[in-house]
Amino acid sequence: MSAFATLERMEEPHPAPPPSSGRQRGRLTPYILLLPGMLWLALFFLVPMIFLVSQSLQTGSVEDGYSVTWAFSTYADAISTYWVQFVRSFAYAFLATAAALLIAYPLAYAIAFKAGKWKNILLVLVIAPFFTSFLIRTLAWQTILQSDGLVVTVLDKLGIIQVLQWLQFIPNDQLIHSPVAVVTGLTYNFLPFMTLPLYASLERLDPRLLEAGGDLYATPWTAFRKITFPLSLPGVVAGTLLTFIPAAGDYINSHLLGSTKTTMIGQVIDGQFLRVLNYPVAAALSVTLMASIVVLVAVYIRRAGTEELV
Amino acid sequence: MALDTSSPSRVSAKSAAPVFQKSRNPLVWIREHIISIMAFFAFVYLLLPNAVVILFSFNKPNGRFNYQWSAFSLDAWKNICGAPGICESLTLSLKIAFLSTLMATILGTMIAFALIRHRFWGRSGTNLIIFLPMATPEVVMGSSLLTLFVNIGIPLGFWTILIAHIMFCVSFVVVTVKARLASLDPRLEQAAADLYATEAQTFWRITFPLVAPGIGAAALLSFSLSFDDYIITNFNASPASVTFPMYVWGSATRGTPVQINVIGTIMFLLAVVIVGVGQLISMSRRRALK
Amino acid sequence: MSQQATENDGQSAGGDLKLTRVTKDFGGFKAVDDIDLTIPQGSFFALLGPSGCGKTTTLRMVAGLEHPTAGSIHIGSQDITGTKPYKRPVNTVFQSYALFPHMDIFENVAFGLRRRRSKSVKQQVDDILELVELTALAKRRPQQLSGGQQQRVALARAIVNRPGVLLLDEPLGALDLKLRRQMQVELKQIQTEVGLTFVHVTHDQEEAMTMADTIAVMNSGRIEQLGAPVELYDAPRTTFVANFLGQSNLVKGTVTSTTGDRLTVDLHGTTGSVLRSRAAVSSGQILVGIRPEKLHVITDTEPHPELDVVPGGVIIDASFIGVSTQYLVRMPWGQELVVFEQNRESTRVLSKGTKVALGWNPEHSFGLSADQDAAAGAMVDAEAVAS
Numbered sequence: 001m002s003a004f005a006t007l008e009r010m011e012e013p014h015p016a017p018p019p020s021s022g023r024q025r026g027r028l029t030p031y032i033l034l035l036p037g038m039l040w041l042a043l044f045f046l047v048p049m050i051f052l053v054s055q056s057l058q059t060g061s062v063e064d065g066y067s068v069t070w071a072f073s074t075y076a077d078a079i080s081t082y083w084v085q086f087v088r089s090f091a092y093a094f095l096a097t098a099a100a101l102l103i104a105y106p107l108a109y110a111i112a113f114k115a116g117k118w119k120n121i122l123l124v125l126v127i128a129p130f131f132t133s134f135l136i137r138t139l140a141w142q143t144i145l146q147s148d149g150l151v152v153t154v155l156d157k158l159g160i161i162q163v164l165q166w167l168q169f170i171p172n173d174q175l176i177h178s179p180v181a182v183v184t185g186l187t188y189n190f191l192p193f194m195t196l197p198l199y200a201s202l203e204r205l206d207p208r209l210l211e212a213g214g215d216l217y218a219t220p221w222t223a224f225r226k227i228t229f230p231l232s233l234p235g236v237v238a239g240t241l242l243t244f245i246p247a248a249g250d251y252i253n254s255h256l257l258g259s260t261k262t263t264m265i266g267q268v269i270d271g272q273f274l275r276v277l278n279y280p281v282a283a284a285l286s287v288t289l290m291a292s293i294v295v296l297v298a299v300y301i302r303r304a305g306t307e308e309l310v
Numbered sequence: 311m312a313l314d315t316s317s318p319s320r321v322s323a324k325s326a327a328p329v330f331q332k333s334r335n336p337l338v339w340i341r342e343h344i345i346s347i348m349a350f351f352a353f354v355y356l357l358l359p360n361a362v363v364i365l366f367s368f369n370k371p372n373g374r375f376n377y378q379w380s381a382f383s384l385d386a387w388k389n390i391c392g393a394p395g396i397c398e399s400l401t402l403s404l405k406i407a408f409l410s411t412l413m414a415t416i417l418g419t420m421i422a423f424a425l426i427r428h429r430f431w432g433r434s435g436t437n438l439i440i441f442l443p444m445a446t447p448e449v450v451m452g453s454s455l456l457t458l459f460v461n462i463g464i465p466l467g468f469w470t471i472l473i474a475h476i477m478f479c480v481s482f483v484v485v486t487v488k489a490r491l492a493s494l495d496p497r498l499e500q501a502a503a504d505l506y507a508t509e510a511q512t513f514w515r516i517t518f519p520l521v522a523p524g525i526g527a528a529a530l531l532s533f534s535l536s537f538d539d540y541i542i543t544n545f546n547a548s549p550a551s552v553t554f555p556m557y558v559w560g561s562a563t564r565g566t567p568v569q570i571n572v573i574g575t576i577m578f579l580l581a582v583v584i585v586g587v588g589q590l591i592s593m594s595r596r597r598a599l600k
Numbered sequence: 601m602s603q604q605a606t607e608n609d610g611q612s613a614g615g616d617l618k619l620t621r622v623t624k625d626f627g628g629f630k631a632v633d634d635i636d637l638t639i640p641q642g643s644f645f646a647l648l649g650p651s652g653c654g655k656t657t658t659l660r661m662v663a664g665l666e667h668p669t670a671g672s673i674h675i676g677s678q679d680i681t682g683t684k685p686y687k688r689p690v691n692t693v694f695q696s697y698a699l700f701p702h703m704d705i706f707e708n709v710a711f712g713l714r715r716r717r718s719k720s721v722k723q724q725v726d727d728i729l730e731l732v733e734l735t736a737l738a739k740r741r742p743q744q745l746s747g748g749q750q751q752r753v754a755l756a757r758a759i760v761n762r763p764g765v766l767l768l769d770e771p772l773g774a775l776d777l778k779l780r781r782q783m784q785v786e787l788k789q790i791q792t793e794v795g796l797t798f799v800h801v802t803h804d805q806e807e808a809m810t811m812a813d814t815i816a817v818m819n820s821g822r823i824e825q826l827g828a829p830v831e832l833y834d835a836p837r838t839t840f841v842a843n844f845l846g847q848s849n850l851v852k853g854t855v856t857s858t859t860g861d862r863l864t865v866d867l868h869g870t871t872g873s874v875l876r877s878r879a880a881v882s883s884g885q886i887l888v889g890i891r892p893e894k895l896h897v898i899t900d901t902e903p904h905p906e907l908d909v910v911p912g913g914v915i916i917d918a919s920f921i922g923v924s925t926q927y928l929v930r931m932p933w934g935q936e937l938v939v940f941e942q943n944r945e946s947t948r949v950l951s952k953g954t955k956v957a958l959g960w961n962p963e964h965s966f967g968l969s970a971d972q973d974a975a976a977g978a979m980v981d982a983e984a985v986a987s
Contacts, residue, residue, distance in 0.1 A: 029424075029428060030424040030427075030429075030430040031424075033421065033423055033424035033428075034420070034421055034424045034436065036417050037418060037480055037484075038439065040417055040477060040480060041439055041443070041477065041480060041481075044458070044477040045439070045442065045451070045477055046439070047458060048457060048458040049454050051457045051458045052453065052454035052457050055457045103348075103352045103355060104352070106344075107348070107353070107356075109345055110346050110348075110349030114346055114349075120593065121589075123589075124582065124589060125356070127585055128360075128578060128582045129356060129360050129578070130534070131530075131534045131538075131578075131580075131584075132578040133537075133554065133558065133573075133574055134538060135538075135540060135559060136558055136570055137359040137360065137363060138359070139566060139570075140359035140362040140363050141359060142377050143362050143366060143376075143378070144358060144359065146377055188355065188356070188359065191356055192356075245445055245446075245447060246448065248447060249449040249450065250447075251449070252541070255559075256562055266447070266449040266541070269453055270449065270453075270541075270544070270545075273453050273545065274544075279457070282453060286449065286450045286454065287450075289447060289450060290446060290447070293445070293446075294445075495696070497698045498700060498701075500665050500685075500694075500698070501698035501700075502700075502711070503665070503684070503685040503686050504664075504685050504691055505686075505712035505715060505757070505761070506686045506687075506712050506715040506761070507686055507711070508684075511715060516700060
């Protein structure tokens with residue numbers, strides 16, 4: 001939660017003074033304003049979650065109906081059957097987040113510090129892909145990574161295909177329908193989510209701090225390590241969270257760019273809900289996914305240090 | 311001990327090279343501009359799929375799938391609704407996006423005002439509930455809504471999709487409007503009251519115009535989130551209600567018509583135009599300052 | 601500039617501004633503590649005090665942006681204590697100007713007039729823009745103006761409504777020194793020309809003394825002293841006022857006798873006197889106050905019967921400022937006194953270590969009760985602490 005507060009705070013240019021205490025009337029006003037929206041969220045977010053948890057503890061079938069039996073064994077079954085997909089999802093999400101960070105950081109840095117008058121145009125170019133259908137764009141990766149396409153041909157000549165095959169990152173000598181393709185797609189899809197918070201954070205950086213560092217004998221790399229990066233941490237935390245969380249639950253990239261060997265937990269849940277119609281198992285998997293993400297995020301935020309987030 | 315008072319190497323890449331080394335040694339040049347080079351490749355990575363989409367909208371594929379280039383053709387552009395079902399799905403998506411944006415913007419803006427302008431009990435709880443949908447994977451949200459609808463007995467289709475979209479858009483609207491509202495100086499409203507404006511007049515003449523850009527941005531964000539959504543929609547749809555993303559998903563197995571690329575290109579250009587115009591407006595306003 | 605007759609509802613109806621027993625309590629913290637104040641119509645009044653003394657809160661209560669916890673506020677016979685800000689004949693020039701960024705200058709200035717459905721809006725706005733010399737900038741946005749120009753827009757926007765009372769909340773704080781001096785003169789001129797009651801809140805005592813007819817010095821929510829600038833400066837009644845307005849040397853002493861119109865005071869062994877009319881107490885412990893510019897630095901051994909003289913001082917610091925020389929003199933009882941010697945006849949700068957005596961005309965000294973904190977109101981680096 002604090003990461004998101006960070007994201008909000010980064011968007012505020014000036015802290016505003018607290019509201020004047022002169023208003024005596026309208027004590028009900030906030031509640032009236034809140035009611036419709038919060039009611040909506042309560043009905044269609046919180047209540048479904050409760051239903052989900054309850055469903056995970058039910059047994060029965062679609063024909064005969066379900067009843068709550070507190071069958072915790074459903075969880076055990078579900079996790080033991082699908083733990084591979086769980087691990088794989090988190091692994092892919094982690095890889096995609098790391099890759100996105102490595103790619104987005106120089107990008108955000110360049111826009112913030114080196115762009116000058118091109119800054120706004122470059123920002124448009126970062127944001128614009130986000131507003132177009134990402135399904136279509138993901139499909140485009142099929143074209144890009146196809147076996148006799150330009151990219152594969154070049155990488156083959158450079159020997160990278162062979163390396164990837166040796167490392168077992170790709171099943172045979174094709175890039176498409178492989179873990180590499182899936183992670184590439186994941187990284188790509190969430191790149192704007194990583195770039196924008198980073199940019200917002202870096203843009204706030206006072207360049208005079210770097211000058212002061214240089215004045216105090218820091219080399220450019222040291223200045224980055226000791227000044228720029230630590231001060232950009234709120235952006236890093238926000239960006240990594242905004243990337244990791246949806247990536248862990250994504251399955252579009254896996255479906256379009258992967259194979260049966262790259263199945264992620266999202267696909268399993270989708271299948272269990274919509275085709276197998278095994279609602280308790282599906283619900284159990286959902287709850288487990290949600291819970292593990294919450295735990296991971298909580299640990300991450302704690303370790304990232306709340307001081308930087310405040 | 312005499313201190314070296316000459317300034318040591320500065321951070322900016324431009325002045326990193328000592329003055330006497332004007333040689334354009336390629337390795338040195340790369341090292342100086344490494345950030346910009348990496349950024350360039352990042353942009354390539356980011357925009358390559360868009361370029362492919364645009365390019366392949368002019369393709370005339372051999373077969374059902376549009377992954378390989380074969381011949382240049384304007385057929386798809388001349389016949390955008392040629393693929394069966396595509397325009398129906400587009401219409402449905404637009405309808406849902408428009409309605410859900412409308413509702414989510416209204417609900418979300420009200421919440422944002424309550425959070426920023428008032429102190430009340432339960433504020434942090436409210437913030438938490440607003441934040442949760444943004445931190446929840448779509449799979450979980452979609453599947454939980456499905457569970458709700460199935461258990462209550464609401465038939466899946468247009469209305470369930472709409473309900474779901476409004477739900478996940480509200481949080482984004484709240485955050486966007488909150489950010490704008492928080493940076494609004496409350497002293498402006500005090501000044502308005504000081505200058506004989508009633509509460510209603512102050513709101514419509516001062517507060518609303520200044521918050522409007524934030525509300526506009528929130529609406530835009532909400533629209534694109536709704537239009538582009540697949541996972542949550544898929545969980546709550548019926549065979550009769552096929553949205554555009556669902557159509558594209560299905561086409562990945564059925565066969566990808568070129569019209570998909572055409573629509574993708576139009577969307578991209580629209581996005582560039584809208585965002586670009588917005589930037590141009592603020593830039594020209596800034597230029598008027600000089 | 602012609603005085604336009606305003607057409608509506610007695611907005612500029614006059615009357616003195618009167619605060620009666622006004623208190624503002626912020627949940628235990630009393631920002632304004634039971635103050636009584638009468639500001640005559642048409643005067644230039646200053647509320648002076650350090651930050652946190654409650655002057656801005658008082659101003660906001662008059663504007664209607666804060667509600668008093670107790671007490672009442674009147675303009676003439678009209679009780680405005682509970683009235684909404686948009687119904688009061690009061691306008692404010694905010695410290696941060698609070699100009700509406702999405703309107704141009706013309707619309708900013710016209711805002712109040714439009715809300716009151718005034719006729720001849722254009723004429724009134726044009727006239728006031730001419731007064732503040734901003735006619736050429738009428739179509740610009742506030743962000744495009746300099747600080748000084750924004751300040752004048754804020755002023756125009758308030759004045760054009762001809763309020764019964766105009767409130768100014770540290771309006772010159774954001775300006776640089778030269779501009780501030782210029783604006784002080786201009787504000788005073790405008791006030792005289794337009795004839796409105798100005799209530800000016802500031803922490804700058806020089807500004808207050810330059811501009812105001814009457815000053816109220818506030819400290820910790822209370823009014824320390826009220827009066828004309830000369831009166832406050834020459835005859836302060838509390839140590840806070842003595843130290844806050846200019847600088848004072850406060851020397852502790854004991855009243856030994858009273859003769860006629862004078863008090864005889866024993867100052868660490870030397871005898872001095874204070875006029876009874878300028879003394880807050882007439883017996884017991886007393887703080888004798890002498891302004892630094894009233895002290896003479898005596899280097900000779902001749903008698904000075906017209907002055908009270910205290911010998912045994914040593915110069916420990918001397919700064920030549922051009923117009924005057926500033927000395928810091930340590931007296932035998934340990935206190936360091938500040939002396940401003942105007943370089944009128946000659947430019948002499950005595951060196952450190954010189955042994956001097958200090959003398960002053962007893963009619964220029966004042967006496968304060970010794971019960972108070974002798975350092976109250978002083979700036980941190982003034983070092984005028986009584987021992």
